[in-house]
Amino acid sequence: MNLTELNFIVFLSNYVIPENTPVLYTRSKLECAAITNYTHHQSFFYHRKTRVCITLPYTIYSTQNLVNHDGFQYSVKEAPICGPVPTFDLAVFNSVTVETSGIYRANYICPSAYFTTNTEPFSYCETSTQSWTPLQLNCSVVSSCGDIQKCNPSYVDGEYWLYPDIYNNSRVKIYCHGLSSSQPSEYITLPKINVASYPEGEYTSSCSISTFGDRWGETNFNKIRINIKTTEVTTDDYTFTTQVNGIHQPFGHAEACSNIASYDTCPKQGYALVDVTETGFKFNPLTNWKLGGWQSLCDIIELSNVRFVGQGDGYCGGCFPDGAIKLDRDLTAIPALSTAVIPQCGTSS
Structure with a gap:
């Protein structure tokens, strides 16, 4: 069995999730992927040198809540080809959804005490360019x-x-x-x-x-x-x-x-x-x-x-x-x- 068979792809490098997250120590990245798959989790962090394995039941699409840390790779089962969702001024990433056409859509909201009259605060993953579309979200205080x-x-x-x-x-x-x-x-x-x-x-x-x-x-x-x-x-x-x-x-x-x-x-x-x-x-x-x-x-x-x-x-x-x-x-x-x-x-x- 290999990583391809487990359907995991590398999504982020040199990032680690915040502290107080349960960790495992595995013999290889393959074993970390197998544990993730066996527990029906969606993603994992793995450090090749320390062999730390952190499995997650969800997918992290944004780097907003992550801390830089050399050596970790983040792999997911399914992810947009465009990579992590973009960050925008005065916009808070909310979620990623997959439309019936298979297109990934990143959803944003305004921060607390800000509002918008825009009913489509989305950014789409354009497969042809492998990039996210500009966000049309105007947040007003x-x-x-x-x-x-x-x-x-x-x-x-x-x-x-x-x-x-x-x-x-x-x-x-x-x-x-x-x-x-x-x-x-x-x-x-x-x-x-x-x-x-x-x-x-x-x-x-x-x-x-x-x-x-x-x-x-x-x-x-x-x-x-x-x-x-x-x-x-x-x-x-x-x-x-x-x-x-x-x-x-x-x-x-x-x-x-x-x-x-x-x-x-x-x-x-x-x-x-x-x-x-x-x-x-x-x-x-x-x-x-x-x-x-x-x-x-x-x-x-x-x-x-x-x-x-x-x-x-x-x-x-x-x-x-x-x-x-x-x-x-x-x-x-x-x-x-x-x-x-x-x-x-x-x-x-």
């Missing part, structure tokens, strides 16, 4: 909640790790809302209290308040909407808010209409607390607050890279964001990986 839909349509609203382009594809924790709709949107969950308060009334003598106006209200924000392409907070989105009283108040605004200019010894009525602590975000250095409105006053009580506390008032006016509130990644306070889902995408949408 999951950078928005819309991408989460494409990545895995079974995902439901919740916390996910996204990898937006504007953050150099670094991970950020985002709450995806509306994944069952045609336009899902991105939110940041706020672990700390966030308030925008516009008290009712205006001052009279002795800093007493008389009922006045219809713009008053107090809003607590549980999540804030973020434009994942511009990093800007949508201050007038109230999807995830608790209304304490009155009407909705914009995020980060401390306004009132108490005619404080005529009663400058009275306390300012409007109040805003913005706190993005523990979200993994911080204020962009250009984010600031200013006074706005008529006869306005604005006291910035606290301003750090994660907190703003302000009191404002006027007739009517107070403290307003000076342009958009933009958020950068806070590398000192990245949430634990277990607090959000790492997207696991299929081969296609």
Whole structure:
């Protein structure tokens, strides 16, 4: 009996599979092949000098998980004439299948947190040229909640790790809302209290308040909407808010209409607390607050890279964001990986 009769061919040279694999010691490569055949295994590694024999119940088509090691040869019962399957950037080898025509097909998937809309991520073994065809697989990183839909349509609203382009594809924790709709949107969950308060009334003598106006209200924000392409907070989105009283108040605004200019010894009525602590975000250095409105006053009580506390008032006016509130990644306070889902995408949408 010889190797040809056992139908084994040399597929790889100078490679060995990872550690912790059971090994045998045989007198020859022929004996190693015979053991492989007898045990109904599909392939084996053999080292001519050490006579180490490693049999496997499957065929290794890719070198991705192998370690270079001189002296080992890898032989298989059946293998594509083109040799080991090729490696491609941003593509993970998945399996090899043999089509009814006898053509070998290498199947690929995108890595974790990447998705593709390509329904044929294959490379074929061309027997005429004995080479693999180019792979038509475009893997895109999951950078928005819309991408989460494409990545895995079974995902439901919740916390996910996204990898937006504007953050150099670094991970950020985002709450995806509306994944069952045609336009899902991105939110940041706020672990700390966030308030925008516009008290009712205006001052009279002795800093007493008389009922006045219809713009008053107090809003607590549980999540804030973020434009994942511009990093800007949508201050007038109230999807995830608790209304304490009155009407909705914009995020980060401390306004009132108490005619404080005529009663400058009275306390300012409007109040805003913005706190993005523990979200993994911080204020962009250009984010600031200013006074706005008529006869306005604005006291910035606290301003750090994660907190703003302000009191404002006027007739009517107070403290307003000076342009958009933009958020950068806070590398000192990245949430634990277990607090959000790492997207696991299929081969296609």
